[in-house]
Amino acid sequence: MDYAHRKSSRLIRLTDQTGNPLSNTEVSFDQTKHEFLFGCGAGDAVTAANPVGDARADAIATERLEKWLKIFNYGTTHFYWDRFEPKRGEPRTDILMRGAKLLKDRGIPVKGHPLCWHTLAPKWLMDLTEDEILRELLARIERDVTAFRGVIDIWDVINEVVIMPVFDKYDNGITRLCRKIGRFGIVDQVFRKARACNPDATLLLNDFNMSQSYEILIEGLLDKGVPIDVIGLQSHQHQGYWGLEKLEEVLTRFERFGLPIHFTENTFVSGELMPPEIEDLNDHVVDSWPSTPEYEIRQAENIRDMYSVLFAHPLVKGITQWDFTDGCWLGAPSGVIRADGSIKPAYEMLDRLVNHEWHTSFAAKTNADGIVDLTGYRGEYRIFCGDRTGSMILADGDASAIIAAVADR
């Protein structure tokens, strides 16, 4: 695999606090964060940010969050409308805001997922006409995108549009609206509203449908001028790893738009696979779904195989592990830690990839002008220079030197 495109080479000019170059000085650089988004569902951050007052429970939440932060640098928080605003006019803004701010304070960008989806649409929409549903939907987007602006600047704006108008598991207001104004109509409306409320936000279209239908939908939306920043691809693999061939085929088909790609919802289970004949994953209901040592190895290998391909693809800018802890969605052993909080081989694999294999540590001596030449994975770095430390960001950029000041610890 070639990961050279994830790296940059820049001259770094070391100075002291007053701007004097640190000539002929031993210096080391240690990467502390990736530019690439290694993401995960961030329910634990929301839990940790909203302590219940039970010392043991709160300690567990904090401990889980620390484990989370060690391998992830990007969090997905859940804005499912029916759960966020089960009673019309009473959104649970505060709870999510505390969780999102906690992550932001740790330098973790946060995504809100999703602003519009037929599943978990609030039941109170069912009493409204389609015109009223559209008004409520746009008002919800305006309220939430505006409230979280600066804390959450990445949004899954709309989820699973390919199936939206033909979704028939239960009647709901969003499917009704989509039938009325069409896929192109609803996507256009929600994206324009989100963009208007946060012009600097990164806006995703997200789907599990990897067929030509999704391609043509995207093609038509871009042709229409809908402001899509990132193509979101779900990859829940409860029925087994797609494998290299399918993965490359999907990449080939979706890379042609030239837009950044996020793997927004990635799942591998460390237990029995879901039977292949299940079409809607939600239809698979089991009493228990144990994680086993054998399958934990498989899960870790799946992660290694898939992440290696995606990290090598220039347009892929992020991969989000859907569940942090086993037993969440569908009760599946799909986390990277077990239900008891112990880490799994999948966690160790991610730690190895993110913090070791694809990680830059570098030591050198500055020249007479205090300059060293650094080539490393883009992201944030901590600088150590004798008793002094500093930090810098290695980003893609011109050939100019990065000036990094170090100060006493």
Added chain:
Amino acid sequence: MDYAHRKSSRLIRLTDQTGNPLSNTEVSFDQTKHEFLFGCGAGDAVTAANPVGDARADAIATERLEKWLKIFNYGTTHFYWDRFEPKRGEPRTDILMRGAKLLKDRGIPVKGHPLCWHTLAPKWLMDLTEDEILRELLARIERDVTAFRGVIDIWDVINEVVIMPVFDKYDNGITRLCRKIGRFGIVDQVFRKARACNPDATLLLNDFNMSQSYEILIEGLLDKGVPIDVIGLQSHQHQGYWGLEKLEEVLTRFERFGLPIHFTENTFVSGELMPPEIEDLNDHVVDSWPSTPEYEIRQAENIRDMYSVLFAHPLVKGITQWDFTDGCWLGAPSGVIRADGSIKPAYEMLDRLVNHEWHTSFAAKTNADGIVDLTGYRGEYRIFCGDRTGSMILADGDASAIIAAVADR
């Protein structure tokens, strides 16, 4: 099956040539043509209109055309660009014009198929840039739609767009263009050009892809304002009849646009079925593909079953039998007459449906004002009134009386 929506009830006021009502007079009406388009490939009309000077060959062509005219009222003529203009700047306009005019003179509306398609794109496009290809394509549409206006006012504007940019059997100029400007770009360009050159034309989008991809493509094109008049669905069934379930499922999915639907290319074979594993029908090459008595019955039954469902669907406005004679496309026994010109059970079935089962003959006596009340399948009628005859069109309309004058034979 309910075919009531294919009928109209109107008061018919019979007059003589000077406008006097024909009171208390025996009159009979005999339907001579359907409003519904019972179509077929019209290569035989082109052949008949372009006699080669060989008396026997020309007599065969004329005889075939008469058979054709007995059961069909709508013809598809082939404008495959590579055959129509193999040498740039030398289109075979005259040949097709003679064929189209021959049909028009017999009261048969003619469709041109297609104006844009990756298959049979002229090889000389390959020397051009995409910008030049687009110019040539639009110039071709302007030239041909303008030249045939008034003779051909129905066009398959673009064919098989779903597969167009990913078509990989051979490199060609149209696929290159579609990759450059996208499906939505190319469809928009060719439809707007066709509409500009013949504002009254009926413009079809045509595809064999019956999946959700085609639905979403149509949805996006309509959202974009592309002037599509009719949704064209191909139904080549060399691998066997779709069956009622698939047929109804397809109708359910494509009726939601509220646009007229044409089954533009319908095929049933009266021989062995093509193996199910063949994906591109063109890949099935056989030395001979005989028509057998047993399978000729099956073909006729397939026609009965499918036409009965489609004739009952209010949005379906036409069905075109792709091949008139066996052994044309793919060498398949897919005609309604055999290669030797003899009629097949499929022909007899169409004759039975079109000219008998779904046909109106009506006799009555006019009242004192010369009026009779006629309920019949919409279309053209011949009127017989003693020694006098006339004609009329029974169309959907208001409750006003149709005034029909009869004259001496």
